[in-house]
C-alpha cells in the first residue's frame with residue numbers, strides 16, 4: 502500500500518461533524534471510510550463508497566476536490582487538508598475489480614429502462630439493479646460513459662476504467678443496448694408497451710452551444726465536443742485559438758498541445774475564468790496562454806476577430822472598444838458549453854422542456870409524463886459528474902417509490 506496514502510489517512514481527525522462530508526454533494530461518509538482504510542478493511546470501505554456513489558472511482562479522479570471534500574476539511578484551515586480523493590481512488594480502484602455484488606431476487610414485473618449511459622443513467626441503473634429491478638440501458642453511442650467517454654480526455658480519465666465498470670454492470674445482470682437511440686426507431690411509448698414500469702432519462706447536454714457569429718462553419722473551425730470526441734482525426738496546425746475558458750476549453754487546450762499543436766491561446770470575454778483553478782493551472786503548465794477581455798466578433802479563416810472589452814470601476818463589462826483585432830490561428834475551437842440534444846426523446850414522447858431545452862421535472866424528478874423520470878445535465882444544463890450522480894440518486898429513490906405504489 503503506498504505509504505503516503507496511509508500517512509494521509511492518519512492525518513484525519515475523525516471529526517464528529519465532518520465538514521468534508523458536508524462539502525461533498527453526495528455526502529460521502531469520509532471519516533468512516535478513512536477509519537476502515539486505516540484498519541485495512543478495504544472491501545467494506547469499497548462497498549460503502551459504491552453503494553453511496555456508484556461512480557466513486559470516477560469522482561475520485563475528476564471532482565473539484567478543492568471546492569468539495571478537501572476544500573472543506575478542517576485541517577485545511579491551518580495546514581494542508583486531508584486529500585481524501587487519493588484514499589477514495591485507492592479503495593474504489595481496488596473494489597471495482599474485486600467486488601462481488603449480491604443481487605436480490607429479480608422483481609420481474611417491475612422492469613426499468615434507462616436512456617443514456619452517462620453518469621446519471623449509470624447511477625440509476627446500478628442503484629435499481631442492487632434492489633433487484635431488471636434494468637436495460639439504451640445508449641445512443643457505441644460505448645458507455647457519456648461525457649466521461651467522449652468529453653473528458655484520456656490523460657485525465659483513463660477510458661479503461663469504463664470498460665471495467667461495464668463488466669461489473671453486466672455481472673449485475675444489467676442489460677446494455679449500445680447504438681440504440683430512443684426517439685428514432687424505438688420510442689418511449691414502445692418501452693411502456695413492452696412492460697417497462699418506470700423509465701429514466703439521462704441524455705445529458707451534449708449539443709455544442711454556438712456563438713451565432715459569421716465564420717462558425719469554416720473548415721478550420723470546430724466545436725469543443727466534436728474535437729474532444731476524436732482529437733486524432735483533427736489536424737489543427739501549429740497555432741490554435743480557443744474561444745471560452747471553462748473546463749472543457751482547458752481540456753481542448755491540453756489535448757491540442759499533446760497532439761502536436763505548438764501554441765494555444767484561450768480567449769475570455771471578461772476577467773472571470775470559469776474553469777476550476779487546478780484545471781487552469783494545468784493548462785498553463787502545459788503551455789497554454791489565456792487572454793482576458795476579448796469579445797469575439799467573427800471568425801475568419803486566418804483566425805478569430807475580437808474587440809477589447811471595456812469595464813466600469815467594478816470590473817463589470819459595459820461595452821467594447823471600436824477597433825477590430827484580427828488574431829492569427831490555424832484552427833479555432835469554440836468551447837462555450839453545451840445544451841441538451843434531447844429533442845428526439847422530447848418531441849416523440851410528449852415531455853415538456855423549458856425554453857433552453859432542459860427537461861422539466863417535479864420535486865420527485867418525474868417529468869411531465871407519468872412514470873418517466875430524469876436527472877443529470879438534461880435537467881440542470883452542463884454541470885458535473887457528482888451533481889449528475891446526486892440527482893440520479895434522488896430519481897432512483899422516487900422510481901422505487903413510484904413502482905411500489907403502481
Ligand SMILES: Cc1cc2nc3c(=O)[nH]c(=O)nc-3n(C[C@H](O)[C@H](O)[C@H](O)COP(=O)(O)OP(=O)(O)OC[C@H]3O[C@@H](n4cnc5c(N)ncnc54)[C@H](O)[C@@H]3O)c2cc1C
Nearest residue numbers: 617619620621641647648652683704705877878884885886
Ligand atoms: C470536456 C468536458 C470535461 C469535463 N470535465 C469534468 C470534470 O473534470 N469533472 C466533472 O465532474 N465533470 C466534468 N464534465 C461534466 C460531466 O462530464 C457531465 O456533467 C456529466 O457527464 C453529465 O452526466 P449525464 O449522465 O447527465 O450526461 P452525459 O454524460 O452527457 O451522458 C448522456 C448519455 O446519453 C446518451 N444519449 C443522449 N440521447 C440519447 C437517446 N436519445 N437515446 C439513447 N442515449 C442517448 C449520450 O450518448 C450519452 O452517453 C466535463 C464535461 C466536458 C464536456
Ligand code: SF4
Nearest residue numbers: 513514516521574575
Ligand atoms: S474534515 Fe478533514 S480531518 Fe475532519 S473528518 Fe473530514 S477529512 Fe478528517
